[in-house]
Each structure stands twice: as C-alpha cells, then as structure tokens.
Amino acid sequence: MNLLTRLDECYERGLLRKVPASVDKANLSLAQAREWITEAGYDCDADAPRSALIAVYMGYFHAARALLYRDGVREKSHYCIGVYLESYREKGLLEDEWVLQFDHMRGLRQNDQYSLDARPSLPEIRQALADAGEFIGRMELLVKTLR
Numbered sequence: 001m002n003l004l005t006r007l008d009e010c011y012e013r014g015l016l017r018k019v020p021a022s023v024d025k026a027n028l029s030l031a032q033a034r035e036w037i038t039e040a041g042y043d044c045d046a047d048a049p050r051s052a053l054i055a056v057y058m059g060y061f062h063a064a065r066a067l068l069y070r071d072g073v074r075e076k077s078h079y080c081i082g083v084y085l086e087s088y089r090e091k092g093l094l095e096d097e098w099v100l101q102f103d104h105m106r107g108l109r110q111n112d113q114y115s116l117d118a119r120p121s122l123p124e125i126r127q128a129l130a131d132a133g134e135f136i137g138r139m140e141l142l143v144k145t146l147r
Contacts, residue, residue: 007086010079010083014076015080016074016077017073017076020072022070026067026069029063029065030140032062033061033062033063033136036055036062037056039055040056040059049120050112053108053109053112054109054112056105057106059136060106060132061078061081061106063139063140064081064082064139065081067085068084078110081102085099093142101131105128108120
C-alpha cells in the first residue's frame with residue numbers, strides 16, 4: 001500500500017482529522033516532549049527500563065505530534081503519526097532517519113506494552129534517550145520554519 005493510500009485511510013477512518021492549526025499547542029507539545037525525556041533519564045538512573053522506555057517514547061510522540069498541531073491535524077493513532085511523518089519525507093521536508101527513528105520507538109513501546117515477554121534493555125533505552133534530543137530538535141525546526 002502506498003503512502004498516499006495509507007494517509008487517506010488514516011483520514012477516512014478518523015485516525016487523523018483536521019482541526020484549527022496551533023503553533024501554541026505545537027510549542028506546548030515540544031515542551032512536554034522535553035519533560036518526558038527528562039523523566040526518562042531519571043527512570044534510567046533508577047534502573048527502571050520499562051518506565052524509561054515509555055517515557056522516552058512519549059518524548060518522541062509529543063515531539064512528532066507538535067508538527068501535527070502546527071499543521072492543524074489531530075491524531076487518534078500512533079501509527080498514523082508515523083504515516084504523517086512519512087508524508088513530510090515524501091515532500092523532501094524530513095529525512096528518512098527521523099521517520100525510521102519514530103517508527104522504531106513506536107515499535108519498541110508497542111512490543112513492551114502488548115507483549116508478555118518483552119524486556120527492553122537499559123543500553124537500548126539509553127541510546128534512544130541520547131537520540132531523543134536530536135529528534136525533538138528536528139521537529140522543533142520544522143514547526144518553526146514551515147509556517
């Protein structure tokens with residue numbers, strides 16, 4: 001299934017919907033992303049990898065969601081956020097690495113949340129935490145430059 005079909009399907013199923021665009025909400029979402037990343041660091045220091053994973057993912061989620069708020073899109077599906085990011089990649093506005101990074105984090109979070117035998121490792125979480133600042137920064141740059 002191609003990207004346009006998947007994006008259209010997200011809208012048709014109500015998993016993405018148009019709302020008034022809001023730079024203020026985008027900035028609040030970016031601030032929340034940073035708060036989640038700070039908490040993830042505390043969770044890592046406390047040797048709590050599952051909590052750290054959820055907190056790191058929430059940082060990625062809120063950073064990506066900032067772009068949707070700026071564009072006037074509301075999500076009801078974490079998968080569709082990834083599809084939305086892919087639409088930016090297709091337009092040449094976002095590099096592959098950021099789409100892949102978001103989808104990787106979404107997959108880790110989903111596996112941990114729904115699998116009975118998932119066990120995230122602290123080294124894996126620490127790497128995701130190290131990469132999160134750059135991801136947030138990239139989303140912030142898009143929010144600021146594409147008005």
